[in-house]
Amino acid sequence: QVQLVESGGGLVQAGGSLRLSCAASGRTFSNYAMGWFRQVPGKEREFVARISRSGGITLYSDPVKGRFTISRDNAKNTVYLQMNSLKPEDTAVYYCAATIAVVAVTNKGNYAYWGQGTQVTVSS
DSSP states (O other), X not given: OEEEEEEOOEEEETTOOEEEEEEEEESOGGGSEEEEEXXXXXXXXXXXXXXXXXXXXXXXXXXXXTTXXXXXXXXXXXXXXXXXXXXXXXOEEEEEEEEOOOSSTTOGGGOOEEOOOEEEEEEO
């Protein structure tokens, strides 16, 4: 089992920044690639970003590319999502997730462990 706890969400004005953190416990953190997803009410949970086990490979969805940065610190068992130039359409609950999958990494079905989510609200 891997337990994930997100933090860092909140209310921010458009154009502002937030940094989300996701602290992991349980099994060896560095064995898992990590992802961030987001969800708004009535919509599917969507892929935001993913980072490989070592941190050397990252992947972003088109809506956040160039504005968000995913990173990890395996010594601290933590993954981060730095969000800059935030837009109202970034408003969502953000979830971190862990996976051992190396294919279809944008597919939420391939992530076995999930955090409880943290709310991000961007005002216009």
